Amino acid sequence: MKILVAVKRVIDYAVPVRVKADKSGVEALLPKMSMNPFCEIALEEAVRLKEKKFVSEILAITLGPAGVQDVLRHALGLGADRALHVVSEQELQPLAVARLLAAVAKRESVGLALLGKQAIDDDSNQTGQMLAALLDWPQATFASKVEIDTSVPSKMRAVVTREVDGGLQTLSMELPAVITADLRLNTPRFVSLPNAIKAKKRQIEQLSPDSLGVEIVPQLRTVEVNAPPLRNAGTRVSNVAELVERLHNEARVL
Amino acid sequence: MMQVPRTMSLQHMLTSPNSVIFRMMRSLVLVEHKNERVEPVTRNTIKAAQILGYEITALIVGDRVEKVAKEVAETLAVSKVLVAKHSFLCHQLSEQVAQLLKSIVKRDSYSHVWAPGSTYGKNILPRAAASLNVQPVSDVVQVVDKDTFVRPIYAGNALATVQYISQEGPRVLTVRPSAFPVSESGPCSSKADILYVQDELLSELAESSTRFEGETVSKSGRPELGSAKIVVCGGRALKSAKNFQMLDSLADVLGGAVGASRAAVDAGFVPNNLQVGQTGKVVAPDLYIGVGISGAIQHLAGMKDSKTIVAINTDPEAPIFQVADYGLVQDLFTAIPAFEEEIKKLQRA
Numbered sequence: 001m002k003i004l005v006a007v008k009r010v011i012d013y014a015v016p017v018r019v020k021a022d023k024s025g026v027e028a029l030l031p032k033m034s035m036n037p038f039c040e041i042a043l044e045e046a047v048r049l050k051e052k053k054f055v056s057e058i059l060a061i062t063l064g065p066a067g068v069q070d071v072l073r074h075a076l077g078l079g080a081d082r083a084l085h086v087v088s089e090q091e092l093q094p095l096a097v098a099r100l101l102a103a104v105a106k107r108e109s110v111g112l113a114l115l116g117k118q119a120i121d122d123d124s125n126q127t128g129q130m131l132a133a134l135l136d137w138p139q140a141t142f143a144s145k146v147e148i149d150t151s152v153p154s155k156m157r158a159v160v161t162r163e164v165d166g167g168l169q170t171l172s173m174e175l176p177a178v179i180t181a182d183l184r185l186n187t188p189r190f191v192s193l194p195n196a197i198k199a200k201k202r203q204i205e206q207l208s209p210d211s212l213g214v215e216i217v218p219q220l221r222t223v224e225v226n227a228p229p230l231r232n233a234g235t236r237v238s239n240v241a242e243l244v245e246r247l248h249n250e251a252r253v254l
Numbered sequence: 255m256m257q258v259p260r261t262m263s264l265q266h267m268l269t270s271p272n273s274v275i276f277r278m279m280r281s282l283v284l285v286e287h288k289n290e291r292v293e294p295v296t297r298n299t300i301k302a303a304q305i306l307g308y309e310i311t312a313l314i315v316g317d318r319v320e321k322v323a324k325e326v327a328e329t330l331a332v333s334k335v336l337v338a339k340h341s342f343l344c345h346q347l348s349e350q351v352a353q354l355l356k357s358i359v360k361r362d363s364y365s366h367v368w369a370p371g372s373t374y375g376k377n378i379l380p381r382a383a384a385s386l387n388v389q390p391v392s393d394v395v396q397v398v399d400k401d402t403f404v405r406p407i408y409a410g411n412a413l414a415t416v417q418y419i420s421q422e423g424p425r426v427l428t429v430r431p432s433a434f435p436v437s438e439s440g441p442c443s444s445k446a447d448i449l450y451v452q453d454e455l456l457s458e459l460a461e462s463s464t465r466f467e468g469e470t471v472s473k474s475g476r477p478e479l480g481s482a483k484i485v486v487c488g489g490r491a492l493k494s495a496k497n498f499q500m501l502d503s504l505a506d507v508l509g510g511a512v513g514a515s516r517a518a519v520d521a522g523f524v525p526n527n528l529q530v531g532q533t534g535k536v537v538a539p540d541l542y543i544g545v546g547i548s549g550a551i552q553h554l555a556g557m558k559d560s561k562t563i564v565a566i567n568t569d570p571e572a573p574i575f576q577v578a579d580y581g582l583v584q585d586l587f588t589a590i591p592a593f594e595e596e597i598k599k600l601q602r603a
Contacts, residue, residue: 016551017408026412038533094380095389122407123532124392125376129348130384138349138464141377144526159467164373165480165535166288167471167527171347174463183516183533184526219389219420223402226413231558234579240589243564243582244596251562251579253484253541254508254600 001111007039009068010121023224038116042181044188047079076199077191098130103212117180128180138173142182280309284369290321295370298431305397317344327446338451349462352381371428383426390426395433409532409555432538484510485539490517491546531556549574
């Protein structure tokens with residue numbers, strides 16, 4: 001079974017961002033880009049499924065302008081077998097990403113698509129669900145545990161525990177399916193130096209929206225981006241009694 | 255302002271069945287419910303939908319839904335309640351709920367489709383949107399006009415105003431519950447009509463291969479984290495699951511809920527449905543008390559809209575003090591029992 005893992009290049013999670021003066025977007029205070037943490041977890045899960053012999057080939061895919069390729073090198077270093085880059089200079093909203101991924105999933109006849117539950121830049125939490133809809137595959141979002149049930153070899157199933165409000169839910173579904181990874185699915189490994197060097201020499205396959213027959217028409221326009229309202233400066237209290245007194249008399253919340 | 259492509263004639267706008275101008279302006283709200291009760295986040299979602307002033311239909315999907323339908327019809331400000339009842343909808347699996355939602359939106363041409371930005375709404379709504387060929391907007395915190403919405407990005411470090419530029423298709427939205435607070439609800443002035451979705455639509459539903467295998471529900475007896483007026487949150491500095499009992503005890507005295515940072519969840523001190531932050535729950539209580547929490551941006555994303563923020567931490571440089579209204583630099587193991595005592599004193603007074 002082939003597995004498709006979508007990875008996104010984002011501003012590193014530890015780098016503070018601020019809104020640009022012209023309100024067109026945000027800028028990072030340090031020039032550090034990384035693979036979206038949830039994508040890294042999805043990829044790690046794919047590698048573990050391959051180590052358990054459920055998966056024959058891991059296809060890592062990313063979308064965007066030329067500069068996003070470094071996450072594919074990282075993916076190859078972590079254990080992806082092939083790297084695919086859908087080159088597009090246009091802004092890609094989740095629906096467009098889902099369409100492009102659906103086209104690739106069909107073309108490559110993948111048996112499972114693994115994604116992160118959300119990207120930490122746009123925080124949309126949509127792409128996996130949309131991909132599942134477009135392919136008409138079952139979905140398991142916010143996965144914290146994935147097992148493959150091979151008791152009926154012709155109809156392999158994924159048994160997935162999901163993190164939902166109020167607790168955990170377990171679903172099982174026939175493959176092919178779309179699974180999105182939550183934080184607690186696993187702890188991603190590090191890329192070893194030899195693997196990183198090997199990954200540098202590997203080829204990255206380039207695709208285009210045209211070659212996949214997908215037309216990209218953004219439906220949303222970002223009008224402006226603003227900084228969230230600033231909070232008033234707080235005060236330090238010297239002890240617990242003062243804290244409770246102030247919460248009672250000043251803030252009136254007790 | 256609505257932007258009309260030059261190529262689209264007025265004639266076309268008035269006659270195209272999918273055109274926004276032609277289409278009736280009305281909202282459909284997907285009701286989240288559990289154990290025959292409406293989940294509080296549904297009320298926040300209706301509050302957001304009300305801002306546009308259009309007629310609101312509530313959609314209830316499930317198996318045992320009579321009580322929920324009655325509760326919605328009698329206590330929520332909706333003009334119609336649409337019920338899709340079928341035994342195989344009992345676990346409200348995304349595949350079937352999304353398909354049903356799509357069919358109903360197409361049949362009745364709703365201009366706006368809303369769901370709570372909970373794990374329930376986020377699981378289902380994008381799936382329905384994609385099959386309607388619509389790019390949804392997640393976590394709406396402000397409704398500007400029928401096409402324009404504000405949503406947080408970058409863990410709440412920026413607020414993006416986004417506008418639909420396509421004329422076709424409904425606007426599909428999930429709502430951040432904490433951004434649309436509701437007061438305690440009494441009965442509505444008028445009861446809404448309850449209509450049942452006919453069998454044709456239900457029999458169209460494809461049988462999904464997905465099977466519900468089970469669930470683990472964390473029970474606490476405390477107010478629900480997302481809607482509690484007071485939230486006490488603990489971090490890694492609590493050091494153990496046992497020490498979290500200090501926070502449980504404090505929360506009980508305050509009548510509040512307990513939350514946690516990711517570090518505390520990852521360390522196994524508390525279950526992960528208590529996580530507050532970018533990838534957990536977003537809370538905006540009247541009083542948030544952060545205990546032994548440093549205040550990483552991912553955690554701040556989940557609580558910085560709280561009305562009053564208290565931070566108790568031994569590290570005076572901890573970033574949480576930058577957002578705290580009241581900061582106390584003290585060891586939590588002495589501060590928390592003392593805090594509880596002071597509150598009891600206050601309550602006795």
